[in-house]
Amino acid sequence: MERPKYKRVVLKLSGEALAGQQGYGIDSKMIAEIAAQVKDIHDLNVETAIVVGGGNIWRGIAGSAKGIDRATADYMGMLATVMNSLALQDALEQIEVPTRVQTSITMQQVAEPYIRRRAIRHLEKGRVVIFAAGTGNPYFSTDTTAALRAAEIEAEVILMAKNKVDGVYSADPFKDPTAEKFETLTYMEMLNKNLGVMDSTASSLCMDNNIPLLVFSITERGNIRRAILGDKIGTIVKGSVE
Secondary structure, three states: OOOOOOOEEEEEEOHHHHHHHHOOOOOHHHHHHHHHHHHHHHOOOOEEEEEEOOOOOOOHHHHHHOOOOHHHHHHHHHHHHHHHHHHHHHHHHHOOOOEEEEEOOOOOOOOEEOOHHHHHHHHHOOOEEEEEOOOOOOOOOHHHHHHHHHHHHOOOEEEEEEOOOOOEEOOOOOOOOOOOEEOEEEHHHHHHOOOOOOOHHHHHHHHHOOOOEEEEEOOOOOHHHHHHHOOOOOEEEEOOOO
């Protein structure tokens, strides 16, 4: 069996990744494809936690711009992440990957409440854990949730799967043909260059807790497995360049 580079990881998925080509809602083919990729690393005995965004259903900032109270809009976004998490759980369990959803907002009939020790125990038992409903607080993104949960469960890396780009670029590659792709970056460089990979709160959490971030494309089948095995894909962001 191939030896994975990482034993415990947090996989960060954007809500848009679940929408596939349709751009909104949940694409059943896309979510089945993502589940198959997660199964690939589960079969390597990698302890996998997942954080899913909700942008394919609702964005708190966009709702706030339309006049909805920002805190209310953010709570609506948290509920969108729960919907995505349940859909992903179903897709994983259909291919016999044991999965638990834990929510930061208590909803006992739907999922477990987030309890750090229980989450770690699930991972040790070989179950995939999906963290839903963000941090449970408005004004915090799901990127921040990924950074926070990665620190709490002592994950070795955050795998940030993108559905449009295959790494971090100096500018938007779709608008600027001269944009250059970075192989490695430090969190400080990422913040100073304002590259928009993740928000400053999430970046600071990763930097303070020395959690590396690997940004790569999820649209190419097998990329999650390649990332786990240590292949050179995407962009790696660390606290310092060695």
